[in-house]
Amino acid sequence: MVDNMSGDRFVEFERVQKSYDGETLVVKDLNLSMPRGEFLTMLGPSGSGKTTCLMMLAGFETATHGDIRLGGVSINNIPPHKRGIGMVFQNYALFPHMTVAENLSFPLEVRKMAKSEREEKVKRALDMVQMGAFGGRRPAQLSGGQQQRIALARALVFEAELVLMDEPLGALDKQLREHMQFEIKRIADNLGITVVYVTHDQTEALTMSDRVAVFDDGRIQQLAPPDKLYEEPENSFVAQFIGENNTLEGEVMEINGGLAVVKLDDGELIDCKPVHPSVKPGARTQVSIRPERVEYNKARLQEGVHTLKAEVLEFIYMGDIFRTRLRVAGNEDFVIKTRNAPDQDRLEPGRQIEIGWLPEDCRALDA
Amino acid sequence: MSDVTDATTGKRAPTPDDALRIADSNQGGPVLAADGRPLKRSLNRALRMQKLRALALIAPLLIFVLITFIAPIADMLFRSVENQIVSETLPETVVALSDWQPDGGELPSEKVFEALYVDIFMAQERKLHTRLGSRLNYELTGMSSLLRKSGRGVKRFDTDIYTEQFTALDPSWADPATWVAMMADKANRDALPLTARSWARWVDFLEEEGDDPAKEDVEDFLFTTLYSDLVAGNTGGATDPRIAVAADAVGGFETVSLRDQFKAVDKDWVNPEVWRTILTYSPDYTSGYFLNAVDMQQGHDGPETRPENQQIYVKLFTRTMFMSLVITGSCILLGYPVAWILANLPMRTANMLMILVLLPFWTSLLVRTSAWKVMLQQQGVINDVLVWLGLVNDSARLVMINNQFGTIVAMTHILLPFMILPMYSVMQTIPPSYMRAAKSLGATDWTAFWRVYFPQCVPGIGAGSILVFILSIGYYITPEIVGGTTGTFISNRIAYHISSSLNWGLAAALGTILLAVVLILYWAYDRIVGIDNVKLG
Ligand SMILES: Nc1ncnc2c1ncn2[C@@H]1O[C@H](COP(=O)(O)OP(=O)(O)OP(=O)(O)O)[C@@H](O)[C@H]1O
Numbered sequence: 001m002v003d004n005m006s007g008d009r010f011v012e013f014e015r016v017q018k019s020y021d022g023e024t025l026v027v028k029d030l031n032l033s034m035p036r037g038e039f040l041t042m043l044g045p046s047g048s049g050k051t052t053c054l055m056m057l058a059g060f061e062t063a064t065h066g067d068i069r070l071g072g073v074s075i076n077n078i079p080p081h082k083r084g085i086g087m088v089f090q091n092y093a094l095f096p097h098m099t100v101a102e103n104l105s106f107p108l109e110v111r112k113m114a115k116s117e118r119e120e121k122v123k124r125a126l127d128m129v130q131m132g133a134f135g136g137r138r139p140a141q142l143s144g145g146q147q148q149r150i151a152l153a154r155a156l157v158f159e160a161e162l163v164l165m166d167e168p169l170g171a172l173d174k175q176l177r178e179h180m181q182f183e184i185k186r187i188a189d190n191l192g193i194t195v196v197y198v199t200h201d202q203t204e205a206l207t208m209s210d211r212v213a214v215f216d217d218g219r220i221q222q223l224a225p226p227d228k229l230y231e232e233p234e235n236s237f238v239a240q241f242i243g244e245n246n247t248l249e250g251e252v253m254e255i256n257g258g259l260a261v262v263k264l265d266d267g268e269l270i271d272c273k274p275v276h277p278s279v280k281p282g283a284r285t286q287v288s289i290r291p292e293r294v295e296y297n298k299a300r301l302q303e304g305v306h307t308l309k310a311e312v313l314e315f316i317y318m319g320d321i322f323r324t325r326l327r328v329a330g331n332e333d334f335v336i337k338t339r340n341a342p343d344q345d346r347l348e349p350g351r352q353i354e355i356g357w358l359p360e361d362c363r364a365l366d367a
Numbered sequence: 368m369s370d371v372t373d374a375t376t377g378k379r380a381p382t383p384d385d386a387l388r389i390a391d392s393n394q395g396g397p398v399l400a401a402d403g404r405p406l407k408r409s410l411n412r413a414l415r416m417q418k419l420r421a422l423a424l425i426a427p428l429l430i431f432v433l434i435t436f437i438a439p440i441a442d443m444l445f446r447s448v449e450n451q452i453v454s455e456t457l458p459e460t461v462v463a464l465s466d467w468q469p470d471g472g473e474l475p476s477e478k479v480f481e482a483l484y485v486d487i488f489m490a491q492e493r494k495l496h497t498r499l500g501s502r503l504n505y506e507l508t509g510m511s512s513l514l515r516k517s518g519r520g521v522k523r524f525d526t527d528i529y530t531e532q533f534t535a536l537d538p539s540w541a542d543p544a545t546w547v548a549m550m551a552d553k554a555n556r557d558a559l560p561l562t563a564r565s566w567a568r569w570v571d572f573l574e575e576e577g578d579d580p581a582k583e584d585v586e587d588f589l590f591t592t593l594y595s596d597l598v599a600g601n602t603g604g605a606t607d608p609r610i611a612v613a614a615d616a617v618g619g620f621e622t623v624s625l626r627d628q629f630k631a632v633d634k635d636w637v638n639p640e641v642w643r644t645i646l647t648y649s650p651d652y653t654s655g656y657f658l659n660a661v662d663m664q665q666g667h668d669g670p671e672t673r674p675e676n677q678q679i680y681v682k683l684f685t686r687t688m689f690m691s692l693v694i695t696g697s698c699i700l701l702g703y704p705v706a707w708i709l710a711n712l713p714m715r716t717a718n719m720l721m722i723l724v725l726l727p728f729w730t731s732l733l734v735r736t737s738a739w740k741v742m743l744q745q746q747g748v749i750n751d752v753l754v755w756l757g758l759v760n761d762s763a764r765l766v767m768i769n770n771q772f773g774t775i776v777a778m779t780h781i782l783l784p785f786m787i788l789p790m791y792s793v794m795q796t797i798p799p800s801y802m803r804a805a806k807s808l809g810a811t812d813w814t815a816f817w818r819v820y821f822p823q824c825v826p827g828i829g830a831g832s833i834l835v836f837i838l839s840i841g842y843y844i845t846p847e848i849v850g851g852t853t854g855t856f857i858s859n860r861i862a863y864h865i866s867s868s869l870n871w872g873l874a875a876a877l878g879t880i881l882l883a884v885v886l887i888l889y890w891a892y893d894r895i896v897g898i899d900n901v902k903l904g
């Protein structure tokens with residue numbers, strides 16, 4: 001998908017900062033470069049500056065400092081209407097006084113395209129989102145999902161290479177959202193467009209994207225493909241923000257051959273993989289383990305690894321999986337997930353077990 | 368949508384479009400409710416109960432609105448065509464005149480003058496003749512004084528010779544009690560129809576005054592009608608013996624021509640024009656007020672335009688329309704930017720400025736209008752400044768008040784809030800993302816404004832325009848104060864007819880036309896812009 005001819009620097013943010021009030025930096029130091037054809041998602045808690053970044057890229061906000069480049073050209077001084085960036089707004093922003101077809105034809109009209117060509121393109125765009133029969137309707141006569149598709153078609157109809165989407169599925173119900181995620185991804189892949197997608201929803205981010213940029217506090221905390229992000233979070237914010245995560249706190253005792261030994265606060269020792277640069281002997285650390293990587297079946301535990309005692313507090317049957325809450329090293333929110341397989345134990349509350357994991361699944365991060 | 372499939376099962380997942388498609392395809396027979404009756408009927412029944420209950424709730428308000436709002440308008444519509452005053456004041460004349468040919472160039476017959484004599488006598492007793500005079504004066508100048516003079520004149524008519532001749536024949540004729548007895552008998556009343564009707568009116572009048580008909584002197588006009596009935600000669604069935612005696616005697620009576628009597632009072636009575644006017648306005652309902660309101664009148668052959676120097680209303684109507692349009696237009700031009708600024712400022716500042724917009728509402732209308740007089744008059748602030756700046760010569764100060772310009776300036780100022788408020792409330796609901804969307808789609812600032820923002824303001828502009836136009840079309844105080852002669856509106860004329868000339872019929876007709884014009888414009892607006900496209904807040 002990545003067009004190597006145009007290089008992997010189609011969209012570039014370089015040391016971008018943004019302040020609205022001159023007192024606080026909303027975006028602190030943004031460095032990002034995207035190859036052509038990539039589907040990149042900005043994920044982060046509310047107020048972390050995602051929309052601000054998108055608006056700077058679209059040209060509705062100016063960067064306080066730094067350079068934003070598109071195709072190698074700085075666009076800091078190019079007005080929004082000349083940037084040729086398609087945009088899908090959270091509330092769709094379909095023009096209520098125009099029909100669906102007129103909405104789609106609008107970007108072509110302002111580009112002074114001939115009528116026949118316009119109609120042709122509008123029709124093709126409507127067909128692409130399977131809304132061919134709705135050209136004569138007003139936006140108000142469409143359902144939320146249909147409006148969403150029209151908004152998408154409108155952002156694509158003028159063949160923008162870069163499309164920005166700010167929480168485009170935020171207003172839809174779960175089922176429709178999943179359906180539209182699939183649609184958007186399919187269309188983006190088919191057209192080979194570059195997409196910057198903003199969302200709150202980590203599942204959405206993980207399922208759709210080539211890469212995910214996790215935002216917090218005006219910075220990108222980690223920029224990585226979904227699997228890497230989930231399995232190899234680089235700091236405790238990312239580990240906790242993406243997916244379910246168990247955290248144990250302790251002090252690093254020693255680092256030996258790529259393995260660190262951490263002494264938990266109740267005195268027990270565990271093996272883990274040192275990830276964060278701050279993990280040095282003597283430093284405090286937060287250890288992160290994914291619930292599905294925890295093993296309590298002694299037969300399957302490796303020889304010689306440290307194990308911890310645990311008490312079962314709660315057992316929740318969730319259909320495909322079992323979710324069990326344990327007390328581990330004083331932490332009462334330690335969760336493990338096991339697959340609902342025929343030979344799987346159902347752990348009743350009160351039972352004492354021993355748990356363990358592979359050292360590389362246990363990541364020592366910043367405190 | 369065939370590719371919207373669930374990867375694991377291969378089945379189509381339901382999408383929201385399905386509901387739409389199902390609704391579209393459901394075109395079979397009528398849908399039945401659970402009890403088997405057509406759903407539509409069940410629904411209607413359920414809704415009817417709700418509607419009745421709702422109606423009962425709003426009934427007090429509805430009655431209030433009907434009484435205070437609909438009733439005056441209905442009354443106005445009625446007054447604009449109502450014309451019972453002629454047939455009520457001159458009932459005999461109107462009947463007698465009905466077979467007169469106005470085009471023959473001849474005067475009505477002696478019978479008509481007799482009837483007129485009875486009517487005017489009764490009218491002057493009841494003091495109604497002056498009212499009739501003013502009514503007919505709207506149609507023909509001179510009628511007012513003619514009727515006033517005649518009211519005085521009928522008392523001195525030479526008809527006393529009939530009284531004398533009848534009493535000479537039988538002195539008991541002078542005794543009103545014998546009249547009472549005679550008129551109590553139906554046979555006598557049938558024999559003397561005109562006398563009987565006139566007597567009945569006379570008795571009614573006396574009783575209203577609290578007098579006894581059996582004691583008041585019998586007036587000359589009753590003897591005149593008696594003579595007229597006897598001469599007509601259908602007195603066979605009468606039971607009063609005096610009637611037969613008198614019928615034999617009247618052939619030799621000395622007579623008096625009522626036409627000459629009336630002519631002696633005023634020569635106008637032998638002018639066919641006067642009679643034509645009475646005939647034209649004798650029906651209970653007339654189009655005369657409406658014709659008058661559009662500078663026309665009933666002529667010899669149907670409606671015709673009035674002479675040039677009497678034409679005023681059409682000019683006033685067009686001026687009112689034109690100036691209202693100009694005022695509406697200038698309100699749009701001035702109001703739009705203000706509303707835009709208000710809608711785009713932060714809430715706090717916008718609220719502050721809103722107070723400035725509303726400030727005029729809290730000041731007396733008279734004060735504001737008079738302030739414009741101070742500003743615009745020839746020795747006023749603006750002229751002084753212009754002269755001081757040397758832009759205008761002191762001897763050629765601008766005339767900006769007591770003309771159309773003054774009215775337009777003052778009224779634009781006064782009506783501006785009515786334009787700004789609906790515009791503002793509409794603009795406030797337009798999210799900024801529309802403009803951004805337009806720009807991201809490649810539109811320049813101007814295109815984005817004109818193609819995307821402005822069309823969404825139209826409901827507000829429409830609402831404001833309707834408000835301002837309708838208010839200004841009926842505005843009265845400001846044009847009255849600053850309008851002079853060239854800047855007055857039709858409403859000033861209506862006010863004049865209501866309070867000065869007391870021609871309420873004409874005022875009502877003018878008001879009705881104004882109402883019709885407003886309704887037509889409203890209708891036209893609905894056709895062009897669509898009334899559902901109006902948003903007041
Ligand atoms: N126009 C503005 N003026 C001042 N501050 C603003 C403005 N827009 C955003 N901010 C501030 O900038 C910060 C980041 O806002 P931004 O809209 O980028 O967040 P976000 O990541 O998109 O959040 P969300 O997920 O809730 O949409 C917030 O603290 C917000 O209060």
Ligand SMILES: [Mg+2]
Nearest residue numbers: 050051052166
């Ligand atoms: Mg946002």
